[in-house]
Amino acid sequence: MxxxxxxxxxxxxxxxxxxxxxxxxxxxxxxxxxxxxxxxxxxxxxxxxxxxxxxxxxxxxxxxxxxxxxxxxxxxxxxxxxxxxxxxxxxxxxxxxxxxxxxxxxxxxxxxxxxxxxxxxxxxxxxxxxGLAGGQSELGDRVVFYLEPGQSRPSEARWGDLPRPMLVNFWATWCPPCRAEMPLLVEYQRKGYPIVLLNAGEDPGAIQAFLRQSGLEARVFLDGAGLQQAFQVSGLPTTLLIGPEGQVVARHLGPVNRAQLEALLQRLR
Incomplete structure (x- = not known):
């Protein structure tokens, strides 16, 4: 326990x-x-x-x-x-x-x-x-990789360069609740909301295969920088609202529905 x-x-x-x-x-x-x-x-x-x-x-x-x-x-x-x-x-x-x-x-x-x-x-x-309300400035130099829709080779970015505030969703293709909420998150990401879909360390090929099978086009980040541990994520899916200074403003363990997602995005404005 x-x-x-x-x-x-x-x-x-x-x-x-x-x-x-x-x-x-x-x-x-x-x-x-x-x-x-x-x-x-x-x-x-x-x-x-x-x-x-x-x-x-x-x-x-x-x-x-x-x-x-x-x-x-x-x-x-x-x-x-x-x-x-x-x-x-x-x-x-x-x-x-x-x-x-x-x-x-x-x-x-x-x-x-x-x-x-x-x-x-x-x-x-x-x-x-x-107790976790402080900033996460020490994560700024960590390098993350991401896949654009249809891209087979990951691109590179610094965590600190990502736009903030933002919504970060930790997920995996083997996680049924993650798969269930993914179409909703992709819908809002394509509307222009700063939603970072951060996969929990899976192979890019498996991620792209899942997106193709689901008919989804999304930018997906790969957690090769230990962010899941840094943010003390205890289960998947987990959605974090990250404030302007990199601090965690809100946390949600489990899949989000449309009302919960709207409520979180309201706090980004």
Whole structure:
């Protein structure tokens, strides 16, 4: 077991702090509800609260979804995260009242305790990432290589010469979540956003084969300068928002959806 700024590492499993907070909160709520004899109803409350939080998130960011189908898919696909806390609390409260009536008061203590427990890993995440808020000026002279669309031989660049602020995405072709989010990242890169797709040390031929098979054209960087270790990346994909001075402004472990990407890019402006 190892603690990183983005996740709790359990062998090959990287459990992000938000996901750990969610799991601990649900476990605490169900366990305390079971001790009060309402475990079955508690599961119903959890499911309704989760659905309400996802729907609330999709509605909050409705303008970024290209279609209703994409918004519905965003609700179903929970891999990227994204929850509307107040919508979830309201949905859970209504579900508790509907299932238990006046007996819903028996879920108040489990609910408060689960929220308190969930805040613990989020607080730890804040402290760990705050310690990395300094600049990364020592990385400026490191050399990175990149491939333009259709290019077979990599070109060379200094890390410090890349435009900042920028969004850096660490990925690999063998990583299913990376493959899933790649079309979205390429779409925004081709729109002109400063998105650096930094492959985690794979052979250029494998990268180009993946892009051809996926029908994608993108500029891809190769991490031969130890940047994955320098930025303490604990799992793939990981997306970092790099500020004007080279400091890490925001970190996201796991695939990003359109709403999350838009939110990160807003901070570039």
């Amino acid at each position: 190892r603690v990183t700024p983005d996740a709790l590492l359990l062998g090959p499993l990287a459990l992000s702090w938000p996901n750990l907070a969610l799991l601990l909160g649900v476990f605490t709520f169900i366990w305390l509800s079971a001790r009060r004899g309402v475990e079955g109803k508690a599961w119903g409350v959890v499911l309704v609260a989760g659905l309400a939080a996802r729907v609330g998130y999709a509605l909050e960011h409705h303008a970024v979804w290209p279609s209703l189908g994409a918004a519905l898919l965003g609700i179903v696909d929970i891999r990227t995260g994204g929850w509307h806390g107040w919508a979830g609390l309201l949905g859970g409260a209504l579900a508790a009242w509907g299932l238990l009536g006046r007996e819903a008061v028996r879920l108040v203590l489990p609910g408060v305790a689960s929220l308190a427990v969930a805040l613990l890993p989020l607080g730890l995440q804040h402290g760990l990432q705050r």
